[in-house]
Amino acid sequence: MSNEASIHQHNVHTHDDHGHHDHHEHAHHEHKQHFFTKYVFSQDHKIISRQFLITGIFWAIVGGLMSVFFRLQLGFPDETFKVLSFFLGDWAPKGKMDPEMYYGLITIHGTVLVFFVLTAGLSGTFSNFLIPLQIGARDMASPFLNMLSYWFFAVAGAIMFVSLFLSTGPASGGWTTYPPLSALKEASMGSGLGMDLWLVSMALFVVSSLLGGLNYIVTILNMRTKGMSMTRMPLTIWAFLFTAILGVLSFPVLLSAAVLLLFDRHAGTSFYLSEIYIAGKALPNVGGSAILYQHLFWFLGHPEVYIIMLPAMGMASEILSTHSRKPIFGYMAMVLSLIGITVLAFLVWAHHMFVTGMSPFLGGIFVLLTLLIAIPSAVKVFNWLTTIFKGNIRFTVPMLFAIGFVSLFISGGLTGLFLGNSALDIHLHDTYFVVAHFHIVMGISAFFGMFAGVYHWFPKMYGRFMNNTMGYVHFFITFVGSYVIFWPMHYEGVAGMPRRYYDFTNWESFNQFGELNQMISVAAIIVFFAQLLFVFNYFVSIWKGKKVTTQNPWQANSLEWTTPILPGHGNWDGPIPEVHRWAYDYKDNGEGGDFVPQHIPLKEGEESH
Amino acid sequence: MSGLLLVFLVALIFIVLYQVSRSSEMVARIQGEELFDKKRNKILSYSMLVLWVAFMVGIYACHVYMMPLMGPAAASDHGKDYDFMFLVTLWVTGLVFMLTQFLLFWFAFKYQRIGDKVPYNFAHSTKLELVWTTIPALAMAVLVAIGLKSWFKMTDAAPKGAMQIEMVGKQFNWISRYAGADGVLGKKNYTLINDNNNILGLDWNDKKNMDDIVIPNGEIHLVVNKPVELLIGSRDVIHDVGLSHFRLKMDAVPGITTRLWFTPTVTTAQMKKKTGNNDFVYEVSCDQMCGKGHYSMRAVVIVETQAQFDAWMQMQQSYYAQNHAAPEAAPTKAESDSVKQITMN
Numbered sequence: 001m002s003n004e005a006s007i008h009q010h011n012v013h014t015h016d017d018h019g020h021h022d023h024h025e026h027a028h029h030e031h032k033q034h035f036f037t038k039y040v041f042s043q044d045h046k047i048i049s050r051q052f053l054i055t056g057i058f059w060a061i062v063g064g065l066m067s068v069f070f071r072l073q074l075g076f077p078d079e080t081f082k083v084l085s086f087f088l089g090d091w092a093p094k095g096k097m098d099p100e101m102y103y104g105l106i107t108i109h110g111t112v113l114v115f116f117v118l119t120a121g122l123s124g125t126f127s128n129f130l131i132p133l134q135i136g137a138r139d140m141a142s143p144f145l146n147m148l149s150y151w152f153f154a155v156a157g158a159i160m161f162v163s164l165f166l167s168t169g170p171a172s173g174g175w176t177t178y179p180p181l182s183a184l185k186e187a188s189m190g191s192g193l194g195m196d197l198w199l200v201s202m203a204l205f206v207v208s209s210l211l212g213g214l215n216y217i218v219t220i221l222n223m224r225t226k227g228m229s230m231t232r233m234p235l236t237i238w239a240f241l242f243t244a245i246l247g248v249l250s251f252p253v254l255l256s257a258a259v260l261l262l263f264d265r266h267a268g269t270s271f272y273l274s275e276i277y278i279a280g281k282a283l284p285n286v287g288g289s290a291i292l293y294q295h296l297f298w299f300l301g302h303p304e305v306y307i308i309m310l311p312a313m314g315m316a317s318e319i320l321s322t323h324s325r326k327p328i329f330g331y332m333a334m335v336l337s338l339i340g341i342t343v344l345a346f347l348v349w350a351h352h353m354f355v356t357g358m359s360p361f362l363g364g365i366f367v368l369l370t371l372l373i374a375i376p377s378a379v380k381v382f383n384w385l386t387t388i389f390k391g392n393i394r395f396t397v398p399m400l401f402a403i404g405f406v407s408l409f410i411s412g413g414l415t416g417l418f419l420g421n422s423a424l425d426i427h428l429h430d431t432y433f434v435v436a437h438f439h440i441v442m443g444i445s446a447f448f449g450m451f452a453g454v455y456h457w458f459p460k461m462y463g464r465f466m467n468n469t470m471g472y473v474h475f476f477i478t479f480v481g482s483y484v485i486f487w488p489m490h491y492e493g494v495a496g497m498p499r500r501y502y503d504f505t506n507w508e509s510f511n512q513f514g515e516l517n518q519m520i521s522v523a524a525i526i527v528f529f530a531q532l533l534f535v536f537n538y539f540v541s542i543w544k545g546k547k548v549t550t551q552n553p554w555q556a557n558s559l560e561w562t563t564p565i566l567p568g569h570g571n572w573d574g575p576i577p578e579v580h581r582w583a584y585d586y587k588d589n590g591e592g593g594d595f596v597p598q599h600i601p602l603k604e605g606e607e608s609h
Numbered sequence: 610m611s612g613l614l615l616v617f618l619v620a621l622i623f624i625v626l627y628q629v630s631r632s633s634e635m636v637a638r639i640q641g642e643e644l645f646d647k648k649r650n651k652i653l654s655y656s657m658l659v660l661w662v663a664f665m666v667g668i669y670a671c672h673v674y675m676m677p678l679m680g681p682a683a684a685s686d687h688g689k690d691y692d693f694m695f696l697v698t699l700w701v702t703g704l705v706f707m708l709t710q711f712l713l714f715w716f717a718f719k720y721q722r723i724g725d726k727v728p729y730n731f732a733h734s735t736k737l738e739l740v741w742t743t744i745p746a747l748a749m750a751v752l753v754a755i756g757l758k759s760w761f762k763m764t765d766a767a768p769k770g771a772m773q774i775e776m777v778g779k780q781f782n783w784i785s786r787y788a789g790a791d792g793v794l795g796k797k798n799y800t801l802i803n804d805n806n807n808i809l810g811l812d813w814n815d816k817k818n819m820d821d822i823v824i825p826n827g828e829i830h831l832v833v834n835k836p837v838e839l840l841i842g843s844r845d846v847i848h849d850v851g852l853s854h855f856r857l858k859m860d861a862v863p864g865i866t867t868r869l870w871f872t873p874t875v876t877t878a879q880m881k882k883k884t885g886n887n888d889f890v891y892e893v894s895c896d897q898m899c900g901k902g903h904y905s906m907r908a909v910v911i912v913e914t915q916a917q918f919d920a921w922m923q924m925q926q927s928y929y930a931q932n933h934a935a936p937e938a939a940p941t942k943a944e945s946d947s948v949k950q951i952t953m954n
Contacts, residue, residue: 103898178846178898181847181899181900187846276799277799282810287864288864290864290865324728326728327730331733355896356860356862360764364761371752372749382709385709389712389716392723393720393721394650395657403713403717407713418695421694423757423760424698429896431853467627468630469634483664488671488674491671494695496851500898507892509892516675529619586730
């Protein structure tokens with residue numbers, strides 16, 4: 001399975017082993033590698049992954065800032081804020097946000113965080129970075145498609161960004177953009193050009209995701225180095241494999257939903273429209289079904305949450321094991337539970353639609369399948385707990401984030417058992433309970449997986465460490481803050497408080513939570529600034545961070561730590577190492593060490609795991 | 610100005626933190642990294658314990674703060690099932706939550722790195738895997754069983770004799786319709802909708818429409834302990850009838866009629882007494898994003914005794930009569946004749 005041949009056309013430059021030179025020096029070594037081909041239209045998976053990450057960080061700041069704005073509205077509905085008129089201009093005359101803009105903000109906040117940050121920024125970054133490095137490949141199967149994958153994402157993002165500046169505002173029907181609201185420009189301002197741009201942007205994003213996903217699958221299946229059998233792969237790679245499979249099978253359905261919606265909007269078709277009277281006239285469309293869109297959307301939409309979760313799970317597994325100095329517990333069970341989650345992910349989408357009037361029998365089937373998914377999830381949690389049990393834990397920043405990940409995954413996962421049960425969902429649906437549930441389980445917890453990954457692999461990305469102290473501060477504020485923000489929202493949801501409301505003051509049933517909403521808003525703003533601390537740390541550390549002086553700073557087993565400190569394109573200077581053991585051989589190595597990397601041959605008499 | 614100050618303040622905090630963290634790196638170098646790491650590791654392991662305690666105290670404090678703000682117990686028959694089921698699920702998940710969170714933080718604290726001990730090699734146990742696959746599976750089976758029993762009960766056909774009320778959503782209010790004396794809701798057609806005198810598009814060719822009562826602000830009156838079935842529709846985009854006090858909701862989808870039935874068990878007046886809140890009112894919230902005015906799409910449910918309901922009903926005039934004082938609105942001459950006949954009856 002050697003893939004030496006595949007890289008001959010890319011100039012693999014020789015490296016000195018000190019790893020002290022920085023990127024600019026590289027540019028000089030590399031024969032005629034122009035800045036543009038090296039850093040912009042790069043085909044090196046490591047550069048592409050950093051492009052994904054930095055673009056993801058940009059979008060996380062935009063999306064996070066949006067949440068600060070609408071939290072100001074929710075927490076202080078009677079007050080005005082200069083900062084709102086500064087950023088939103090005429091959308092917030094005299095510092096009071098317009099409801100149309102409020103809905104635009106929540107819509108774009110959801111869209112960019114789900115797709116641009118937690119899909120592209122998470123799976124795009126780490127699949128790209130880790131797949132070749134951990135399976136022992138020089139690059140992706142198709143570096144060119146890989147580059148296109150990033151650039152489709154970048155263009156999708158650019159289009160979404162432009163839509164923020166339209167006079168009619170961005171799409172504003174919620175990140176799910178259900179028609180007819182999103183299909184009819186009469187229904188809301190955001191359903192004008194903003195919605196078209198949203199759809200085009202999502203279509204391009206799907207293309208990006210497919211190019212990336214196909215590449216990941218092909219690379220994992222075909223380009224593993226000698227000895228890297230499937231069962232010796234780190235769990236990160238298993239997670240990226242299933243993430244890619246989920247994406248490849250479900251994203252095209254979103255594309256079809258988006259295309260049909262574009263037809264309904266501009267070509268006079270009636271896929272989603274029937275018997276509508278709006279803006280003083282009855283539309284001719286008859287026979288479509290608004291619910292059809294929801295089926296198509298959630299056929300992606302539900303697997304999407306696992307597209308977000310699986311990479312975080314994989315990285316948390318790797319990090320918990322490495323920093324506990326203990327093998328991951330139940331490797332095969334972890335792989336099987338990933339398979340279980342992947343299969344079930346395709347069979348539960350309609351649990352988002354219990355209140356659409358669907359057939360109760362069908363609803364019952366979806367309840368059963370939905371609660372089934374709790375079983376592989378529970379297995380994973382117990383395996384993580386057993387992994388740190390009797391470990392030798394080093395509380396590095398990535399380890400703290402991985403522990404935080406497990407805590408949040410438990411909290412957010414358990415509330416899924418309420419929502420997955422239709423008889424409870426019929427009350428909790430579209431309340432703050434849902435907001436709390438999905439933010440904790442696939443928002444914050446996936447973010448924690450991502451942070452853990454960034455802190456853990458930053459040394460491999462830049463040859464420097466991120467600053468520890470700032471990392472610890474970042475962890476504690478974010479961990480405590482996230483619970484402070486989202487925990488009380490469960491109560492609001494149980495009381496029936498609906499999500500996507502601009503103002504609750506006129507509601508006898510919900511206005512008692514005013515003080516609480518203020519507290520949540522303040523916490524949200526603090527947590528937002530703590531994330532800027534991370535961004536600050538990230539960029540300062542690229543140039544000023546403590547230098548990595550050893551090849552394997554975490555003393556980990558997987559192959560990426562056998563490359564030079566700052567690997568060039570092609571990853572290994574010499575031949576790709578051969579793999580002799582699984583990725584979790586944390587044990588007495590007979591020489592006073594507690595780990596045996598994958599490329600070390602088995603000793604005489606030593607049994608392979 | 611204050612915004613600028615805030616930005617300045619945050620920048621200052623960042624810089625201070627950065628300097629502090631650099632000096633801590635310096636300290637590490639002076640003390641020797643290993644010793645420094647050891648100390649830090651110990652402190653951080655204790656922080657796990659502190660986090661767990663803070664977590665539990667926080668949950669308790671939150672609960673104490675929130676409980677007085679929660680709404681009253683369910684006001685419908687089926688809501689009692691819901692409340693019970695919620696409690697069962699809460700206990701099951703609560704136990705798992707307490708156990709796993711405790712183990713997580715306890716293990717993190719307990720198994721901090723002390724020296725270079727050889728890691729405990731424990732990578733697999735089929736027995737354990739089976740245990741924690743089976744137990745969640747059993748727990749899920751229980752939750753599914755309770756859930757589906759309640760689900761099929763509530764989605765079953767409404768009992769015979771249930772009052773039927775139509776609830777139609779539009780941007781941004783509800784419209785409700787009662788069947789009138791004949792007890793049947795007449796046909797409607799969206800192409801007949803007219804905001805002046807036919808907001809639901811009632812088909813006047815259908816005589817069953819003549820006595821139908823339309824309430825343009827969506828207020829619905831229900832009789833306590835009498836089952837009611839809502840026939841839900843929408844004129845424009847998807848809305849959702851959210852009845853939080855009755856623990857129910859159902860989407861209103863254009864082109865489709867959805868249904869929902871329940872039995873209210875507490876009158877509005879009783880609820881006012883029970884909650885000690887004279888302004889108490891059962892509210893219908895729109896629970897599906899429907900546009901700019903989504904947050905203000907509100908209607909009111911009034912649950913009352915049969916006598917009060919009858920008195921209220923007496924006062925209502927049919928929508929047809931309200932809008933057809935003048936004869937010109939009648940579709941055809943023949944029809945208008947028959948219409949007159951019916952209204953005279």
